[in-house]
Amino acid sequence: MTSKERxxxxxxxxxxxxxxxxCQLSIGHYFLNSQVDNTDLWFTSRGYxxxxxxxxxxxxxxxxxxxxxxxxxxxxxxxxxxxxxxxxHRVFWKNGNYTDLPHDDNPHYYQEDxxxxxxxxxxIDPEELFYIEPWDLTDITYPYTWGFEDSPRSQGDFxxxxxxxxxxxxxxxxxxxxxxxxxxxxxxxQFMELLNYENAxxxxxxxxxxxxxxxxxxxxxxxxxxxKQAKLEVDAVxxxxxxxxxxxxxxxxxxxxxxxYERRLIQEFKQxxxxxxxxxxxxxxxxxxxxxxxxxxxxxDTLDPPPIGTVELQDAVQQLKGKVFIKGNIDxxxxxxxxxxxxxxxxxxxxxxxxKPGGGYILSTACSVAPHTPPDNIHTLYETVEEHGYY
Amino acid sequence: xxxxxxxxxxxxxxxxxDNESKDLTNKLLGENIPAKQILxxxxxxxxxxxxxxxxxxxxxxxxxxxSARAMKKAMDVLKPELINSGDKMSGVVMxxxxxxxxxxxGKNLVSILLQGAGFDIxxxxxxxxxxxxxDKIEEHHPDILGLTAMLTxxxxxxxxxxxxxxxxxxSVKTIIGGAPIxxxxxxxxxxxxxxxxxxxxxxxxxALMGDLEQETVS
Numbered sequence: 001m002t003s004k005e006r007x008x009x010x011x012x013x014x015x016x017x018x019x020x021x022x023c024q025l026s027i028g029h030y031f032l033n034s035q036v037d038n039t040d041l042w043f044t045s046r047g048y049x050x051x052x053x054x055x056x057x058x059x060x061x062x063x064x065x066x067x068x069x070x071x072x073x074x075x076x077x078x079x080x081x082x083x084x085x086x087x088x089h090r091v092f093w094k095n096g097n098y099t100d101l102p103h104d105d106n107p108h109y110y111q112e113d114x115x116x117x118x119x120x121x122x123x124i125d126p127e128e129l130f131y132i133e134p135w136d137l138t139d140i141t142y143p144y145t146w147g148f149e150d151s152p153r154s155q156g157d158f159x160x161x162x163x164x165x166x167x168x169x170x171x172x173x174x175x176x177x178x179x180x181x182x183x184x185x186x187x188x189x190q191f192m193e194l195l196n197y198e199n200a201x202x203x204x205x206x207x208x209x210x211x212x213x214x215x216x217x218x219x220x221x222x223x224x225x226x227x228k229q230a231k232l233e234v235d236a237v238x239x240x241x242x243x244x245x246x247x248x249x250x251x252x253x254x255x256x257x258x259x260x261y262e263r264r265l266i267q268e269f270k271q272x273x274x275x276x277x278x279x280x281x282x283x284x285x286x287x288x289x290x291x292x293x294x295x296x297x298x299x300x301d302t303l304d305p306p307p308i309g310t311v312e313l314q315d316a317v318q319q320l321k322g323k324v325f326i327k328g329n330i331d332x333x334x335x336x337x338x339x340x341x342x343x344x345x346x347x348x349x350x351x352x353x354x355x356k357p358g359g360g361y362i363l364s365t366a367c368s369v370a371p372h373t374p375p376d377n378i379h380t381l382y383e384t385v386e387e388h389g390y391y
Numbered sequence: 392x393x394x395x396x397x398x399x400x401x402x403x404x405x406x407x408x409d410n411e412s413k414d415l416t417n418k419l420l421g422e423n424i425p426a427k428q429i430l431x432x433x434x435x436x437x438x439x440x441x442x443x444x445x446x447x448x449x450x451x452x453x454x455x456x457x458s459a460r461a462m463k464k465a466m467d468v469l470k471p472e473l474i475n476s477g478d479k480m481s482g483v484v485m486x487x488x489x490x491x492x493x494x495x496x497g498k499n500l501v502s503i504l505l506q507g508a509g510f511d512i513x514x515x516x517x518x519x520x521x522x523x524x525x526d527k528i529e530e531h532h533p534d535i536l537g538l539t540a541m542l543t544x545x546x547x548x549x550x551x552x553x554x555x556x557x558x559x560x561x562s563v564k565t566i567i568g569g570a571p572i573x574x575x576x577x578x579x580x581x582x583x584x585x586x587x588x589x590x591x592x593x594x595x596x597x598a599l600m601g602d603l604e605q606e607t608v609s
Contacts (some may be wrong), residue, residue, distance in 0.1 A: 198456055206457070333571045
């Protein structure tokens with residue numbers, strides 16, 4: 001059975017030959033461990049595609065999540081100069097702004113004065129919204145423009161031609177043997193990123209109807225993007241909904257501001273596509289697994305365990321097995337980054353014992369693998385699944 | 392009548408009604424109520440309730456943020472009066488996210504709850520270099536320094552700051568927090584305390600203030 005088939009079966013709650021193994025690596029981990037030059041990795045579609053495939057093969061992942069958009073192939077036309085410091089590159093753009101690329105962490109785009117731009121809740125107009133890509137080269141803009149384009153695009157032509165380049169390159173390089181998953185941001189995540197979190201969180205109390213109008217529009221964009229990705233024949237689509245856990249919002253606010261929009265995204269997607277569409281929500285989600293199920297999702301990712309979250313795997317299995325596939329639950333910081341290989345092995349073995357029976361389980365870290373995680377630690381997970389993951 | 396106004400002020404903070412909190416603060420000042428009393432019997436009473444409800448998961452971050460906004464609007468009016476009257480806050484806490492890290496929501500929650508507990512806050516913002524922390528400690532002489540990091544890549548920037556403080560003459564106590572942080576890490580780098588969440592951080596800060604006062608006496 002190929003890796004691709006293995007993940008496909010698990011994502012459909014069938015029993016493959018063994019439990020698939022597939023982790024999301026942080027950008028910093030790619031920077032530190034991939035052979036791809038960091039500026040190529042961040043600024044070019046080919047750079048990131050090469051890094052994704054290289055590292056998936058290095059760690060024997062059964063699948064790859066393509067979690068950055070494609071890049072403008074003409075991006076270098078906008079570069080004024082690049083300076084290298086001890087701990088980062090700084091790319092100065094011709095518009096006066098700059099991007100810092102730490103050697104081991106997520107890059108960010110800054111205004112000339114060192115601030116990051118975010119619109120206010122008061123100034124945003126729901127009618128102007130469609131999709132917010134937080135990892136675009138120029139971070140958040142409003143009204144939304146891609147990269148260094150001068151003006152917003154129409155909804156009919158919203159996503160630039162290059163937007164799916166990274167995904168297409170990964171599919172071409174590895175899609176025959178590895179599962180390839182694409183990513184869209186949930187409406188709630190987009191809204192939070194647009195307003196830099198605090199203003200979005202206050203907005204749901206200050207003017208809930210305006211928030212809902214915004215979320216509705218952002219759902220339209222997410223549906224459009226998910227459809228475009230599915231047409232490329234990805235194996236699954238991930239809805240990144242990081243900020244919907246109990247560390248930020250109550251269960252009732254989840255029900256009001258996250259669930260209806262994720263549900264519409266999933267339902268409309270499923271009208272045309274049969275591939276799995278699943279959800280990634282970080283942190284304290286133990287109290288709302290039932291609501292996540294109500295979105296119609298095919299799978300739940302991360303399942304952060306204590307202390308970073310509130311999900312015990314045995315509880316998740318009890319609530320979710322047979323209804324959705326499950327992926328995650330290995331603590332990427334307290335276990336995978338900080339513990340010995342013996343402890344990691346024991347931890348992975350325990351999770352396999354709990355979640356492997358009956359299929360529908362993918363061995364994975366909860367959230368992304370931390371930048372400085374020793375590669376040997378990740379290899380230990382693969383060794384464990386090879387030893388104990390077969391059915 | 393004054394008691395009623397205090398209750399209304401507390402409620403305005405609980406409800407996150409920032410216009411009401413400002414108006415009531417002005418009204419109480421207009422009746423020559425001492426600023427410290429307005430803070431203690433009105434604003435802090437309200438934030439006490441907010442802090443407790445947040446700790447007990449009765450309310451979540453949105454509610455705390457709007458309450459903080461109401462508190463801040465009242466404090467904008469009250470602070471000059473507090474300074475003029477020479478009244479002392481519970482202590483001075485300096486907060487910052489360490490260099491390379493742009494996350495601040497946890498730090499901001501701690502700031503809100505500490506203000507509600509009567510502490511004066513100096514917030515240095517995000518991605519603060521070690522030298523800036525040291526310079527600002529020298530300038531402001533806080534009682535407590537709170538460091539936060541959300542990322543495994545930036546948490547190690549905490550240790551050099553704490554080491555520098557330990558080598559110095561500063562009497563400031565340190566507390567650290569953030570998603571990748573735990574007690575073992577705090578002990579390893581010599582921090583005086585670790586706040587596992589915003590509410591816990593407030594309790595630990597109060598305990599550190601007690602330690603500082605004892606050290607001063609002895």
